[in-house]
Amino acid sequence: MIPVSEAEQRILSLVQPLDRDRDTEQVPLLNAAGRVLAEPVISSLDFPHWDNSAMDGYAVRYADVQNCAPDRPVTLTIVEEIPAGYQPQKVVQSGQAARILTGSMLPAGADTVVMQEDTQRQGDRVTILTDPQPQAFVRQRGSYYQAGTPLLPAGYNLQATEIAVLAAAQQASVKVYRRPRVAILSTGSELVDLDRPLQPGQLVDSNQYALATLVAQAGAEPVPMGIVPDDPEMLRKAIAQAIATADLVLSSGGVSVGDYDYVDQILAELGADIHIRSVAIKPGKPLTVATFPTPPITPSPHHPISSPLLPSPTLYFGLPGNPASALVCCWRFVQPALKKLSGLPEPWKVSYVNAITVQPLNSDRKREAYVWGQLQLVNGSYQFKPAGGSHSSGNLINLIGTNGLAVIPAGEAAIAPGELIHVLPIP
Known part of the structure; x- marks a missing residue:
């Protein structure tokens, strides 16, 4: 042995x-879930694709509002409304603002967004009641990802989040390992x-x-x-x-x-x-x-x-x-x-978590023993409860619900309740 x-x-x-x-094979993106990426993906798009607003409010020039306060408000003229999906047509000049919604493209000339809760509007005029931080609530173009750089490395196991990113990058298909x-x-x-x-x-x-x-x-x-x-x-x-x-x-x-x-x-x-x-x-x-x-x-x-x-x-x-x-x-x-x-990168070895056993664990000392049972996260710490009944290797029934294997090292006969053990989580 x-x-x-x-x-x-x-x-x-x-x-x-x-x-x-x-x-490897090229597969449609909708068929790529759970597959392993065989080559890096590089996108030609910046993320965000353009400067856009992270808040409903007003796009302004910071120089116009930097000294605002409730007792020193600044009133600006609204020159444009920018809903989502609309390309701005106006350049925001000094003394002007544009109504903007979350995710909407920032107009030229503006560099800061004031959220609507800090404003008062009357007709085509908006009063700014507080001084924002420079570039407040502006998502800068390319601040998440810059075009031409690696987006996803080879060896990535594609799950829902990666599929979403690839869809946003207009990757209709990907090269994956068979x-x-x-x-x-x-x-x-x-x-x-x-x-x-x-x-x-x-x-x-x-x-x-x-x-x-x-x-x-x-x-x-x-x-x-x-x-x-x-x-x-x-x-x-x-x-x-x-x-x-x-x-x-x-x-x-x-x-x-x-x-x-x-x-x-x-x-x-x-x-x-x-x-x-x-x-x-x-x-x-x-x-x-x-x-x-x-x-x-x-x-x-x-x-x-x-x-x-x-x-x-x-x-x-x-x-x-x-x-x-x-x-x-x-x-x-x-x-x-x-x-x-399958092409996944290291580490390939199994990994363990530390847990407290809530019941005694026993072994014959001769071999490294694996005891199946339930691994649970309780108040921020893992606890392990061995399955009830016989732990015979032929007892399939008490494997029901197993999500962890507690390890008893060779040479140890027993581990008392409350002691720290290694547990192999079962996916």
Whole structure:
């Protein structure tokens, strides 16, 4: 067994990010949410596009109002009204003002806005009752962003705010990395899909659905490949097909030391370099990580090998079969690998928050233990409450609502309530 931190480091060293030239595509902006930007975006527009008002009020020359006070008001002539979307037609001269609304373009000659609460208007005259600061309530052209400079760097994960910025910059489409393809297969003759009636001794393959969901949430493309029984030849064909058509493969089950655990043997026969066979983590000890330098089988009409995938090695994760073990390994090891693979910038490693445990946490000392439960922010500090019931790796039910994994370091048997712990937040 190798330590958890070493396993993470080895895995990240094996990941080759998608290529900026080969593994990209141009997509419409409305289809870009959750995608990773493959090249910097530079806009030809200043933000703001022109000097504009941050307040409803009056655009004036500062020199005309700099000495105003309630007992020394200044009265100006209103020469123009400027609603939003209107281009001013007049130049504000000394002794003049323009009525202006929030967001409206500042007229030539004016350099300051007096908010309407500090004025009194009668007809085409406005009296200024207080002295403003120079350039008050004026948003200067280019003060947010200057045209020709980088607007968004490559590697940005595009969410609603970035999409809004790109729309404002008139970027109808963007160049993004393609979504990494992740093949998912479940091993075990006891497994059936959810639409099949259960016979004695059978289990529903929940891992296929959980892992596909985690992959999609990470911005990758899940490729569910179904259930493979404990038959070496069928498993060989399924693994060969998976590694030939995906950037990363997740299989669950078949990596322990049982009589029907064939995954490691088959990986070796197919030419894999096996880098990890077990990790000192609980749950999740039987974890296999391997790489395939080139696709090991010739493409067929039914399962063609996409040419962009050829130059990059395929990364293979053989996860434990128990549901909690598979999920913990995915959260702890697979998601950092997907971050690096997808073109996101560093840091790729998982990050923790400090929290107070509200209940005791226990471990057998032998391995770094991960306890699932609820992470909450209470009065500005994080608190962690472990899930109730058995923390068996086969107990899928008490994983409901999990949003954090508390870490018990190897060598520690117990952590008392009120102590500070590290918790891995679950997205």
